Amino acid sequence: MNCLSADRLAALAVGEPDPAARDHLDTCPACAAALARLEFALSRLADGAEADHPAGRQRLLAALSDEKPTREVFTMSRVLIGAAALAAAVAVALFGWGPAGPSALAQTAEALRQVKSYQCRTQMLAREGDKEVTREAGTFSWAAPGSVRWDAVEDGKVVRVRLLIRGKPGLEIDHKAETFARLEALHSPKLFLDSLGEVARLEGKPDRELPARRVGAVEAKGFEVAVSRLGAEYGEGDLRLWIDPTTKLPLILEVEMRGDGKLVLDEFVWDKPADKWFDVEPPAKYKDVTAAPPEKDPTEQIVAALKVYRKHCGKYPPGKLVFGDVAGRAMYQAAGLGSPSRPASDEDRMNPAFEECQAAATGLAWINHVQRHNPDSAYHGETVGPPDKAKVLLRWKLKEGDYRVIYGDLRTETVKADRLKELEGK
Amino acid sequence: MGTDREPTDADLVARTRAGDREAFGLLYDRYARLVRVVAADAARDAATIQDLTQECFLRGFRQLATLREPERFRFWLVGIARQVVREHRRRRGHEPLVGEVAGPDQGEPADDADEIDHVLRRVAELPEDERLAVRLFYLAGRDADETAGLLGVSRSGVYVLLKRACARIARWLALPREVRP
Numbered sequence: 001m002n003c004l005s006a007d008r009l010a011a012l013a014v015g016e017p018d019p020a021a022r023d024h025l026d027t028c029p030a031c032a033a034a035l036a037r038l039e040f041a042l043s044r045l046a047d048g049a050e051a052d053h054p055a056g057r058q059r060l061l062a063a064l065s066d067e068k069p070t071r072e073v074f075t076m077s078r079v080l081i082g083a084a085a086l087a088a089a090v091a092v093a094l095f096g097w098g099p100a101g102p103s104a105l106a107q108t109a110e111a112l113r114q115v116k117s118y119q120c121r122t123q124m125l126a127r128e129g130d131k132e133v134t135r136e137a138g139t140f141s142w143a144a145p146g147s148v149r150w151d152a153v154e155d156g157k158v159v160r161v162r163l164l165i166r167g168k169p170g171l172e173i174d175h176k177a178e179t180f181a182r183l184e185a186l187h188s189p190k191l192f193l194d195s196l197g198e199v200a201r202l203e204g205k206p207d208r209e210l211p212a213r214r215v216g217a218v219e220a221k222g223f224e225v226a227v228s229r230l231g232a233e234y235g236e237g238d239l240r241l242w243i244d245p246t247t248k249l250p251l252i253l254e255v256e257m258r259g260d261g262k263l264v265l266d267e268f269v270w271d272k273p274a275d276k277w278f279d280v281e282p283p284a285k286y287k288d289v290t291a292a293p294p295e296k297d298p299t300e301q302i303v304a305a306l307k308v309y310r311k312h313c314g315k316y317p318p319g320k321l322v323f324g325d326v327a328g329r330a331m332y333q334a335a336g337l338g339s340p341s342r343p344a345s346d347e348d349r350m351n352p353a354f355e356e357c358q359a360a361a362t363g364l365a366w367i368n369h370v371q372r373h374n375p376d377s378a379y380h381g382e383t384v385g386p387p388d389k390a391k392v393l394l395r396w397k398l399k400e401g402d403y404r405v406i407y408g409d410l411r412t413e414t415v416k417a418d419r420l421k422e423l424e425g426k
Numbered sequence: 427m428g429t430d431r432e433p434t435d436a437d438l439v440a441r442t443r444a445g446d447r448e449a450f451g452l453l454y455d456r457y458a459r460l461v462r463v464v465a466a467d468a469a470r471d472a473a474t475i476q477d478l479t480q481e482c483f484l485r486g487f488r489q490l491a492t493l494r495e496p497e498r499f500r501f502w503l504v505g506i507a508r509q510v511v512r513e514h515r516r517r518r519g520h521e522p523l524v525g526e527v528a529g530p531d532q533g534e535p536a537d538d539a540d541e542i543d544h545v546l547r548r549v550a551e552l553p554e555d556e557r558l559a560v561r562l563f564y565l566a567g568r569d570a571d572e573t574a575g576l577l578g579v580s581r582s583g584v585y586v587l588l589k590r591a592c593a594r595i596a597r598w599l600a601l602p603r604e605v606r607p
Contacts, residue, residue, distance in 0.1 A: 006597040007593045009592070009593070010588070010589045010596055011592075014568070014570075014589060014592060016585070034596065037599055038592065041595065042560060042564055052476075053458060057458070060480055060483050060484070064487060176495075176496070176497075177436045179444075289440045290444060350513070
């Protein structure tokens with residue numbers, strides 16, 4: 001037998017059986033030496049793994065003390081919840097106005113106002129080439145006075161559940177990890193259908209009529225409206241809605257955000273008993289991973305985020321609320337990045353603005369968090385900009401009863417309630 | 427009321443997401459060695475490898491909310507590490523790592539040290555998937571299934587990469603020293 005080729009030596013080195021080659025090694029010292037040399041060299045390739053592990057660990061944990069808690073598991077569900085609220089709100093905006101007298105549109109608005117609960121299927125779709133693929137799917141539930149439930153579904157199974165309950169602690173369940181976490185009570189005044197009265201006062205007409213669409217046995221009438229008409233905080237996109245002519249209630253809602261996929265809500269069930277939707281008893285034997293209260297005051301992160309947003313957008317997130325996903329998306333777009341709700345591309349990572357925008361997206365989410373869970377907070381991005389040094393941009397109540405205030409020039413201060421009234425002109 | 431069960435990666439990810447940073451420290455204990463091996467693909471000096479390892483874990487922490495399958499944490503982390511390495515190599519302008527190759531271990535016989543030095547130089551010039559395949563295969567105790575998972579390829583795909591890379595190295599080693607590239 002001839003001496004072993006490099007390919008056969010390689011096969012032996014990675015453990016492939018080759019009895020003939022093994023026999024040859026017994027009789028050929030040169031090939032045996034070549035294999036030994038190769039195996040020795042290869043065995044040293046993992047040497048980079050050796051290092052001062054304790055020092056590295058200490059350094060990492062020290063760095064993490066300045067990092068945000070990463071407990072926002074449901075990035076997309078926040079989009080879904082926000083968009084679902086938006087969709088429902090726009091539905092009323094579309095049909096809640098009209099000429100004098102109870103028009104068909106006004107009847108629809110009225111029908112929506114009478115709804116006490118609903119459930120629907122949700123799908124977040126994204127375009128990949130010529131195909132539209134589902135990025136996230138599940139069931140969304142809403143019940144008066146404004147509590148919501150989101151069940152994320154994968155392969156036909158519910159894998160995560162999030163309950164946000166108005167005025168009461170909620171619950172988050174991860175069926176895959178068999179864990180649960182308690183959530184803070186929901187206080188945001190303008191998140192869901194309880195904002196319908198305000199939205200219904202919008203004036204004007206739908207931007208355009210859409211072709212009728214067959215939904216089951218129903219010929220549904222469709223309309224489209226720009227979502228920004230509801231408020232600057234909703235961002236840029238189009239909402240399309242198809243209505244059941246009999247019940248006047250929506251059959252399909254589509255929200256297509258600029259450059260960030262499409263949310264579809266359908267298979268609505270109206271006024272279903274909701275008493276069991278918000279059971280906050282976690283499954284037996286699941287592990288409690290409830291987050292400790294944030295260790296740090298979020299002021300610093302919020303201010304840093306607003307600075308980055310101002311740098312790229314020239315202003316603060318507009319509107320009365322900061323929807324973290326929407327504001328983050330606007331900032332990313334202004335910085336020439338993709339979407340914060342998608343994995344970063346190589347191009348994104350090479351963008352000098354990537355790191356700061358990524359960190360700022362977290363700060364924006366903190367504003368969202370404060371507004372959602374603090375019973376006494378207010379954001380004035382609609383009227384306060386960078387030149388407004390003495391005006392209150394954002395404030396929230398602290399446990400001690402005082403208020404944290406961030407001004408238009410991003411100075412911060414803790415003030416008493418009386419001083420806050422002066423500042424806000426009350 | 428604890429359990430004697432060793433926490434899984436998914437347990438530690440969930441605890442980290444819930445704000446327990448020490449849980450992330452435990453993930454570091456498990457996978458720092460793995461990440462260092464990937465980071466060693468970008469540099470040979472210990473300080474740079476440690477810096478890149480730190481960067482990988484920090485990014486992992488920041489992006490933990492995007493991890494869909496916590497039980498696959500190590501595969502996901504290797505993906506981040508590969509990206510960090512690519513960025514580092516790109517910043518360096520695709521230079522070969524020759525200039526950074528560490529000197530031979532003082533305890534090695536001179537011939538062995540030369541051989542290792544030679545192999546490391548040549549490995550740095552292999553295609554990325556081959557480089558990582560051989561590094562991870564030997565780190566994983568020659569476990570092809572684990573290596574396949576870490577690289578995101580099939581078991582047979584791993585063997586293709588390994589054999590191709592090892593054959594190249596075997597050919598280099600077979601050359602007389604004076605004509606080696």
